[in-house]
Amino acid sequence: MARKVLLLLAISLLALVLMAAAFVFKESRSEAVAFMNEPRYELGEHRGADLCATCHEEVYAEWRAFSRHAVSTSAESVLDVMDRLEEHTILNFILGGRNMCYACHGPEAPNEGVNCETCHGVAPPGVPIMETHEKKYKPGRVRMQDAEFCATCHEIPGFVTPYGDWLQSEAAVQGLTCQGCHMGATDSGHAYHGFDSFVMNESLYEGDLSVDDIRFDFPTLDLTIENHISGHSVPAGGPTRILALELSFRDAEGNEVHRDMETFAKYHSLIPVLGFWPAKVIADTQLKSGEQRHLSFALPPELEGRIATVQLVLRFYEVHDEHEGNLEKAYHVSRPILEVEVHVPDRTLAASHLISERAAVPQTLR
Ligand code: HEC
Ligand code: HEC
Ligand code: HEC
Ligand code: HEC
Ligand code: HEC
Numbered sequence: 001m002a003r004k005v006l007l008l009l010a011i012s013l014l015a016l017v018l019m020a021a022a023f024v025f026k027e028s029r030s031e032a033v034a035f036m037n038e039p040r041y042e043l044g045e046h047r048g049a050d051l052c053a054t055c056h057e058e059v060y061a062e063w064r065a066f067s068r069h070a071v072s073t074s075a076e077s078v079l080d081v082m083d084r085l086e087e088h089t090i091l092n093f094i095l096g097g098r099n100m101c102y103a104c105h106g107p108e109a110p111n112e113g114v115n116c117e118t119c120h121g122v123a124p125p126g127v128p129i130m131e132t133h134e135k136k137y138k139p140g141r142v143r144m145q146d147a148e149f150c151a152t153c154h155e156i157p158g159f160v161t162p163y164g165d166w167l168q169s170e171a172a173v174q175g176l177t178c179q180g181c182h183m184g185a186t187d188s189g190h191a192y193h194g195f196d197s198f199v200m201n202e203s204l205y206e207g208d209l210s211v212d213d214i215r216f217d218f219p220t221l222d223l224t225i226e227n228h229i230s231g232h233s234v235p236a237g238g239p240t241r242i243l244a245l246e247l248s249f250r251d252a253e254g255n256e257v258h259r260d261m262e263t264f265a266k267y268h269s270l271i272p273v274l275g276f277w278p279a280k281v282i283a284d285t286q287l288k289s290g291e292q293r294h295l296s297f298a299l300p301p302e303l304e305g306r307i308a309t310v311q312l313v314l315r316f317y318e319v320h321d322e323h324e325g326n327l328e329k330a331y332h333v334s335r336p337i338l339e340v341e342v343h344v345p346d347r348t349l350a351a352s353h354l355i356s357e358r359a360a361v362p363q364t365l366r
Contacts, residue, residue, distance in 0.1 A: 044122035066191035072113035
């Protein structure tokens with residue numbers, strides 16, 4: 001099952017998914033194209049983050065070192081999708097080419113992705129920088145404190161919907177915004193940890209996902225996985241994000257005798273003629289905010305009495321259209337979010353021993 005849906009996903013192309021997404025909620029194709037190409041920020045020449053860094057050293061350092069925002073026009077994965085889109089000349093033309101990407105990923109120049117001026121506004125040359133602060137940056141903060149500000153780029157209704165999720169979430173009821181969680185955890189708040197942070201640095205969010213109530217009663221392993229994030233589903237990102245729970249069943253010598261996997265993501269159906277043009281969401285196995293999901297894994301009968309340990313690993317995969325269902329071909333794989341080892345002393349009954357290797361959690365995340 002997991003393999004089949006992954007294969008379907010395998011031939012999807014992110015940009016087209018985004019476009020199709022827009023078609024779902026826009027009346028016409030031209031309206032959808034216009035929506036996707038609409039820059040989400042003030043236009044104008046940027047003086048670049050180096051200028052801001054002269055006085056905002058700490059903010060700059062965090063943004064540069066940790067935030068995916070800083071590489072959103074230069075990351076290999078992004079450039080790769082841009083290149084692929086360009087191979088489809090006519091389609092690329094209709095969709096607006098790279099400009100569509102720059103509409104959210106930040107301006108082409110200075111090639112710093114979503115930089116300081118993308119969010120805070122352009123610092124026009126010839127205007128003293130502190131005047132720009134008084135006129136633009138200070139008043140601008142009020143607008144930027146709302147979840148809606150993040151949604152300008154992070155929400156594509158019907159498809160990528162952390163904001164839609166959030167509106168209906170416990171966090172929203174409590175007044176805990178995107179910023180409250182994503183900017184509260186670090187000193188300057190500009191690290192914006194998420195899936196990719198697990199790749200770029202140590203993970204921040206311990207306890208956001210848990211695996212509990214593990215019971216092994218041959219031939220079945222039962223468990224409960226829970227998304228404790230009160231703000232949105234996981235994965236929160238686009239269709240290339242997959243959360244996977246991988247299980248490795250081992251014998252007394254430590255040799256793997258069986259593997260199994262469960263994936264959590266949104267899967268799209270594809271229009272057969274075009275092959276890569278997604279039509280609609282066919283399956284949604286994302287873990288909803290606060291959801292507890294019970295899972296069962298069955299082993300082949302011949303393994304009775306042979307299982308000594310079961311190792312469970314939970315991690316994210318960023319996939320692209322050439323992975324052919326093989327998660328090892330992902331662009332990046334996060335370091336484990338959770339690792340659990342279950343010892344089976346008499347090889348049939350449950351005895352759970354939980355190991356979590358993650359760093360301490362800032363309280364602001366709940
Ligand atoms: C010459 C030094 C300097 C430079 C260069 C500079 N800032 Fe500032 N910035 C400041 C000072 C001083 C403050 C006020 C700090 C305070 O009052 O807490 C500030 C505050 C801010 C604030 C908070 C707004 C407020 O007043 O509450 C933002 C946002 C900001 N800067 C963004 C930027 C951006 C974006 C850039 C680059 C385009 C930049 N700054 C460049 C000195 C600078
Ligand atoms: C993804 C959008 C985004 C980017 C990129 C971004 N900021 Fe911010 N920044 C915010 C938001 C949101 C706030 C919080 C506003 C508030 O709570 O008042 C903020 C707050 C600030 C503040 C005031 C609070 C503080 O920590 O002192 C400064 C200064 C600032 N940003 C500077 C920068 C600089 C410099 C850069 C580039 C290195 C940058 N920002 C990049 C969104 C962004
Ligand atoms: C209650 C806290 C909380 C709130 C509110 C919240 N988030 Fe998150 N978000 C998280 C945590 C924790 C993760 C990390 C999940 C993980 O990767 O294990 C995350 C992950 C993400 C990711 C990473 C991508 C992915 O696939 O997981 C994005 C993007 C994101 N959030 C955007 C948003 C936006 C936009 C909002 C507001 C509409 C928001 N978040 C509100 C806690 C929160
Ligand atoms: C101008 C558009 C824009 C705005 C505004 C914006 N983002 Fe982003 N954000 C992006 C893009 C594009 C990426 C993906 C960068 C990449 O991976 O190439 C991203 C990445 C992220 C990630 C990392 C996701 C991951 O999987 O690691 C988080 C978390 C995040 N944004 C949160 C926020 C929050 C919270 C706000 C509001 C304060 C916000 N963003 C505002 C465009 C934006
Ligand atoms: C409507 C805004 C928007 C548009 C338009 C857009 N993106 Fe994105 N993209 C995002 C956001 C926001 C994220 C962060 C996803 C997340 O983690 O939630 C992202 C993430 C990505 C990622 C995965 C993150 C990574 O670094 O691996 C790739 C690849 C990507 N975009 C490529 C593109 C390309 C190529 C285009 C143009 C054809 C494009 N995007 C157009 C908003 C947009």
